[in-house]
Amino acid sequence: MATSDFALFMGQLLRKPHQVVALAPSSRFLCAEMVAEIDPAAGPVIELGAGTGNITQAILDRGVRPQDLHSIEMNPEFCDRLRARFPGLNVHQMSAGDVGSLPVETAQAVVSGLPLLSMPVALQRAILTGTFQRVRKGGTYVQFTYGPKPPVTRVVREELGLDWRVSGKIWWNMPPARVYRFFQPGAGA
Numbered sequence: 001m002a003t004s005d006f007a008l009f010m011g012q013l014l015r016k017p018h019q020v021v022a023l024a025p026s027s028r029f030l031c032a033e034m035v036a037e038i039d040p041a042a043g044p045v046i047e048l049g050a051g052t053g054n055i056t057q058a059i060l061d062r063g064v065r066p067q068d069l070h071s072i073e074m075n076p077e078f079c080d081r082l083r084a085r086f087p088g089l090n091v092h093q094m095s096a097g098d099v100g101s102l103p104v105e106t107a108q109a110v111v112s113g114l115p116l117l118s119m120p121v122a123l124q125r126a127i128l129t130g131t132f133q134r135v136r137k138g139g140t141y142v143q144f145t146y147g148p149k150p151p152v153t154r155v156v157r158e159e160l161g162l163d164w165r166v167s168g169k170i171w172w173n174m175p176p177a178r179v180y181r182f183f184q185p186g187a188g189a
């Protein structure tokens with residue numbers, strides 16, 4: 001990650017701590033786990049809370065073309081940086097709560113760097129409901145978390161009938177994290 005990206009991230013963390021909610025950008029080890037099941041031949045990918053683009057880069061490194069990746073980020077400074085860093089990427093300056101309105105059909109996955117657990121239930125519900133409108137049958141919602149519990153609150157999991165798989169702990173991240181993959185079991189994930 002470029003020093004200027006790190007400086008931008010830390011500056012925005014100081015100005016908007018309730019939106020950024022992370023001590024540092026995701027490490028390359030966490031990014032690698034987030035994108036481990038992305039297949040460039042399996043359709044478009046949607047990213048939520050792209051920040052300065054560490055997970056974005058990892059998705060593109062899997063072979064996904066920039067035009068097949070839709071990155072949602074609400075912070076305008078981060079959006080400017082994403083557009084400069086990744087020519088051809090679809091950058092959407094909007095709330096992740098509106099993901100269901102994206103003009104994307106049959107995404108293979110929604111990959112989220114959002115601070116989901118610190119969000120109100122209504123916003124989580126909008127994000128997860130929108131996600132499962134946009135992913136194809138068997139598609140997944142991929143989310144890291146620093147804590148011991150699943151990062152999607154129980155009421156939303158139950159409403160949408162979500163099950164999950166979870167990675168081992170990724171120690172080389174600040175703080176250490178796990179990656180959850182949520183899916184609707186009847187949909188063949």
Ligand SMILES: C[S@@+](CC[C@H](N)C(=O)[O-])C[C@H]1O[C@@H](n2cnc3c(N)ncnc32)[C@H](O)[C@@H]1O
Nearest residue numbers: 019022025026049050051073074075095096113
């Ligand atoms: C923890 S940072 C993650 C940045 C980057 N993906 C990474 O992993 O290093 C969370 C990001 O989510 C963005 N964010 C927070 N709430 C959001 C929302 N409701 N809609 C879109 N982006 C949001 C913040 O602006 C910030 O860039």
